[in-house]
Amino acid sequence: MVIALLKSAEELGARVVNHTEVTALVKKNGRVVGVHARDRIDGNEREYRAPLVVNATGPFADRIRRMDDPDCEPLILPSRGIHLVLPKRFLPGHDGVLIPKTRDGRVLFALPYLGYALVGTTDEEGALEEFPVPKDEEIDFLIDHFNRYFTPPIHRSDILSAFVGIRPLIRQPGRRSTAELVREYLTEVSPGGMLTITGGKWTSYRAMAERAVDEACELLGRRPIPCRTRDFPVVGSRRPRDEIFTLLRGGGLDEESAEHLYAHYGDQSPQILALTETENAKGRIHPDHPVIEAELLYTIRHEYVRKPLDFLVHRCSLGLLDPAAARDALPIVVETMGRVLGWDAQTTTEMEKEAYAKLPLP
Numbered sequence: 001m002v003i004a005l006l007k008s009a010e011e012l013g014a015r016v017v018n019h020t021e022v023t024a025l026v027k028k029n030g031r032v033v034g035v036h037a038r039d040r041i042d043g044n045e046r047e048y049r050a051p052l053v054v055n056a057t058g059p060f061a062d063r064i065r066r067m068d069d070p071d072c073e074p075l076i077l078p079s080r081g082i083h084l085v086l087p088k089r090f091l092p093g094h095d096g097v098l099i100p101k102t103r104d105g106r107v108l109f110a111l112p113y114l115g116y117a118l119v120g121t122t123d124e125e126g127a128l129e130e131f132p133v134p135k136d137e138e139i140d141f142l143i144d145h146f147n148r149y150f151t152p153p154i155h156r157s158d159i160l161s162a163f164v165g166i167r168p169l170i171r172q173p174g175r176r177s178t179a180e181l182v183r184e185y186l187t188e189v190s191p192g193g194m195l196t197i198t199g200g201k202w203t204s205y206r207a208m209a210e211r212a213v214d215e216a217c218e219l220l221g222r223r224p225i226p227c228r229t230r231d232f233p234v235v236g237s238r239r240p241r242d243e244i245f246t247l248l249r250g251g252g253l254d255e256e257s258a259e260h261l262y263a264h265y266g267d268q269s270p271q272i273l274a275l276t277e278t279e280n281a282k283g284r285i286h287p288d289h290p291v292i293e294a295e296l297l298y299t300i301r302h303e304y305v306r307k308p309l310d311f312l313v314h315r316c317s318l319g320l321l322d323p324a325a326a327r328d329a330l331p332i333v334v335e336t337m338g339r340v341l342g343w344d345a346q347t348t349t350e351m352e353k354e355a356y357a358k359l360p361l362p
Contacts (some may be wrong), residue, residue, distance in 0.1 A: 001202070002314075003303050003304075003314075003315070004234045004235050004236045004237070004266070005205075005234060006304070007234075007235040007236075007302075007303070008232075008234045008235045011235060016304060017037075017039075017304075018304040018305075018306055018310070019039060019040045019041050019306055019307070020037045020038070020039055020040065020046075021037060021038050021040050022035045022036070022037050022064060022067075023036050023037060023038050023045070024036040024067060025053070025064075025067045025068055025192065025194070026047060026049060027192060030191075030192060031192055031193050032053050032068055032190065032192040032193050032194040033049055033050070033051075033053075034047060034048050034049035034050055034053065035047070035048050035053060041306055041307070051220055052193070052194075052195060052216050052219055052220055053193075053194045053195070054194075054195045054196075054197065054212060054216060055190075055194055055195065055196040055197070055198075056196075056197050056198070056212065057198075058166075058168045058198065059076055059078050059128055059166045059167070059168040060128065061075060061076055061168060061196055061198040062074045062075060062076050063128075064194075064196070065188075065190060065194075065196055068190040068191060068192040068194055069190055069191050069192075072190070074171065075170060075171060075186070075188065075196075075198060075199075076128075076168050076169065076170070076171065076198060076199075077125060077169045077170070077171045078125065078126055078127070078128045078166050078167070078168070078169070079123055079124065079125060079126065079166070079167040079169045080122060080123075080124045080125075080126035080132060080138070080164055080165075080166060080167075081120060081121040081122055081123060081164065081165050081166075081167055082120065082121060082122050082134045082135075082138045082139065082142065082162060082163065082164045082165075083118055083119065083120040083121055083162070083163055083164075083165075084118070084119040084120070084139065084142050084143075084146075084154075084159050084161070084162050085113075085116050085117070085118060085119075085159070085160045085161040085162070085163075085320065085321055085322075086116060086117040086118075086119060086154060086158055086159060086160060087116065087117065087158065087160065088112070088115055088116055088117055090110075090117045090150065090152070090154060090158070091110050091111070091112055091117035091150075093112070094112055095112070096109060096110060096111035096112060097109065097110045097111075097149070097150075099145075099149055102145055106121075106122070106123050107121070107123075108120075108121075108142075108145050108146070108149070109121070110146065110150065114260075114263060114317060114321060115321075116160065116321055119142055119146055119154075120142070121142075122138045122141060122142065123167075124138070126166070128166065129166070131358055132164040132165075132166060133164065134162040134163065134164050138164075139156070139159070139162055143155070143156070160321065160322055160323075160324075161320055161321060161322065161323050161360050162360065163320055163360040167201070168198050168199055168200075169199065170184055170185070170186055170198070170199040184199055184200070185197065185198065185199035185200030185204060185208050185211075186198065186199055187211060187212065187215055189215075189219065193219065195212065195215060195216055195219060197211065197212040197215075206229045206230070209229060210227045210229055213227065214227070235266075235268065236265060236266030236267055236268050237266050237267065238266075238267050239266075239267035241262060244262055244266070244267050244269055244270065245258055245259075245262055247269075247270050247273065248261060248262065248269055248270070248273055251270075251273040251276070251277075252276070252282070253273065253276070253282075253292075254290070256290040257284075257290040257292055259290070260290040260291065260316075261273075261290075261292075261295065264295075264315070264316060264317065265295075265298075268298075268302075271298060271302070272292075272294045272295050272298045273294070275294035275297050275298055276292065276294045279293075279294060279297055281293035281294035281296075281297055282294065285318075285329040285332050285333060286318070286325045286326075286328055286329040288322075288325060289318055289322065289325055289329075291316045291318055291329070293332075293336065295315075295316055296311055296316075296333060296336055296337070297336070297340065299311050299315045299316075300336075300337060300340050300341065301340075303315060305337070306341070307337075307351060307354070307355070308330060308333050308334055308337060308351055308352070308354075308355040309354070309355050309358055309359070311333060311337075312326045312329070312330070312333060312355065312359070313326075313359070313360070319359050319360060320360055323359045323360050326359055327356065327359060330352060330355055330356065331352070333355075334348060334351055334352045334355070335348075337351070338351075
């Protein structure tokens with residue numbers, strides 16, 4: 001979804017960069033007029049200027065706010081949510097299950113997800129980490145609660161993957177735990193004129209974007225134009241599934257690979273199909289999974305992939321669903337990326353080591 005939004009923004013004129021970290025704000029006469037940024041791969045530093053800087057960095061929003069106002073009160077209370085990936089046999093069929101309130105007031109769900117069963121989630125205050133790792137007690141919590149409601153019971157050995165997300169919850173007086181915090185969002189203008197929007201969740205992202213743009217127009221002294229987001233289809237959603245699926249199957253892809261491509265890339269999938277012919281890249285990167293070489297080539301060229309984990313975790317999902325298989329596939333991913341991106345031997349080795357270290361736990 002993030003990639004679909006970025007590609008939609010780029011389509012409308014935005015410039016998109018990946019692996020780029022804001023290190024400081026650019027100020028002029030006390031006003032924020034841009035950012036200093038560092039490319040975290042090549043180390044190059046750049047300056048980006050704009051009439052208005054919008055801080056939409058999720059759980060990291062306070063870190064950016066402090067660059068303008070070091071004494072500002074924090075808005076965010078980070079909340080950890082972990083998920084377990086299990087074999088499909090633990091949730092056969094096509095229906096998900098929601099337990100709206102466990103013994104300690106949390107929500108538990110089990111959902112069919114890309115051919116697996118996805119179980120979640122925890123809701124605990126935690127440190128703000130860039131690469132959080134599930135804790136044993138969090139995994140035990142989900143196993144214990146899943147086994148109260150489902151059969152057959154799961155054991156540690158059944159878990160294919162466990163991963164963590166960080167929610168940007170808004171601090172609310174009187175709330176004792178992150179589970180009690182309402183998933184609201186808010187905007188704030190810093191002393192230097194930077195607009196922050198944070199909080200919320202995926203189901204409210206369009207409303208958040210509309211509010212941020214309206215407030216940006218107001219800060220810039222411009223009259224807001226009618227917002228198009230309510231009826232705007234993002235990249236990947238503009239052609240019906242049956243039409244795309246027929247194209248993929250007609251192009252020689254097996255049913256599993258066609259389903260995988262449509263689930264991940266929607267109506268962009270025919271571009272990947274074309275690469276199977278022009279680049280002779282129809283082969284799978286792992287024999288047990290429907291991820292094909294053309295998919296990797298497409299994401300390097302069109303979806304800002306610059307590291308193996310970009311592809312394995314954030315594009316094709318193999319690193320989240322089956323980390324053991326992702327590790328097996330890593331050599332072919334690294335070799336292909338090195339060839340396309342022109343890596344030297346040292347860079348290739350470093351990229352492979354980093355990917356091995358940071359893939360989710362099996």
